[in-house]
Amino acid sequence: MKIAFLSDIHSNYHALTACYRYIEKNNIDHICYLGDYISDFPYPVRTLEAIKEFARDHSCFYIKGNREEYMENAFKNNVTFNKGSQQGSLLYTYENLREEDIKWFMSLPVSCEITIGDYAPFGISHGGYDNSRDIITIHDNTAYNFIKKQTTRLHILGHSHKPFIYERDGKILLNPGSVGVPVSGRKKAQMAVVTFRADMIMPEFVELPYDTESAIIEFYESGLIEYADVWSRTMIAIIETGEHYNEKCIRLVEKLAEQSGRDFSDEELWQNAAEILGI
Numbered sequence: 001m002k003i004a005f006l007s008d009i010h011s012n013y014h015a016l017t018a019c020y021r022y023i024e025k026n027n028i029d030h031i032c033y034l035g036d037y038i039s040d041f042p043y044p045v046r047t048l049e050a051i052k053e054f055a056r057d058h059s060c061f062y063i064k065g066n067r068e069e070y071m072e073n074a075f076k077n078n079v080t081f082n083k084g085s086q087q088g089s090l091l092y093t094y095e096n097l098r099e100e101d102i103k104w105f106m107s108l109p110v111s112c113e114i115t116i117g118d119y120a121p122f123g124i125s126h127g128g129y130d131n132s133r134d135i136i137t138i139h140d141n142t143a144y145n146f147i148k149k150q151t152t153r154l155h156i157l158g159h160s161h162k163p164f165i166y167e168r169d170g171k172i173l174l175n176p177g178s179v180g181v182p183v184s185g186r187k188k189a190q191m192a193v194v195t196f197r198a199d200m201i202m203p204e205f206v207e208l209p210y211d212t213e214s215a216i217i218e219f220y221e222s223g224l225i226e227y228a229d230v231w232s233r234t235m236i237a238i239i240e241t242g243e244h245y246n247e248k249c250i251r252l253v254e255k256l257a258e259q260s261g262r263d264f265s266d267e268e269l270w271q272n273a274a275e276i277l278g279i
């Protein structure tokens with residue numbers, strides 16, 4: 001049995017369809033989505049419709065990520081996002097979603113355990129078991145702390161966009177990286193495929209080229225760039241380089257805000273950061 005794990009699509013339809021082509025070609029039996037389906041890239045409904053369409057003849061499992069929770073929160077509590085580099089991408093996404101999409105997000109769990117046939121059960125989450133915003137990485141002790149609490153032999157999570165495989169005490173913790181916003185230096189959609197055979201678990205990372213040109217053009221064509229200028233430019237820089245430009249930009253804006261005593265949402269700070277980063 002083969003299962004594909006797809007995390008952090010972020011409305012990057014072109015990257016997603018490259019993954020779908022691979023899944024079809026390689027006879028993968030099930031698909032597990034780890035959340036953050038939308039935001040950052042344009043046309044969120046196109047991505048959600050592609051996911052729905054693919055589920056017609058594929059077996060799929062879903063959980064939600066923090067981006068879906070932001071949309072739910074805006075819907076339930078009448079939260080409004082502002083135009084501008086800090087929140088404009090969330091505003092664009094919220095305005096372009098349908099009520100049925102948000103209701104679907106609301107129906108999804110934050111984490112779950114899956115058992116298929118006689119194979120060993122495995123767990124999935126976006127971040128932590130209870131909090132989709134928990135960042136679990138191997139660069140600090142978060143992966144170690146997670147695996148100590150891990151209740152299944154295999155657990156797969158996303159959110160950091162940084163792929164890793166971590167093994168300890170007979171347990172495996174896996175992050176497939178990000179389908180739509182990969183930041184490990186390579187300009188390819190990332191996912192993981194795990195082969196289950198008897199009591200063996202064999203994970204494999206997959207990286208796929210996709211239509212980056214169309215992905216970039218659509219930031220302008222859709223009008224998203226006018227909602228979230230610098231944020232969209234960090235996304236375009238990520239597409240072009242595979243480097244973590246949104247993280248770099250946030251750090252820089254935080255520093256500039258601290259130095260100047262101005263607010264983190266101040267558009268001028270974002271424009272200054274973009275100039276320093278050369279994006």
Ligand SMILES: [Fe+2]
Pocket residue numbers: 008036065066067126159160
């Ligand atoms: Fe996330």
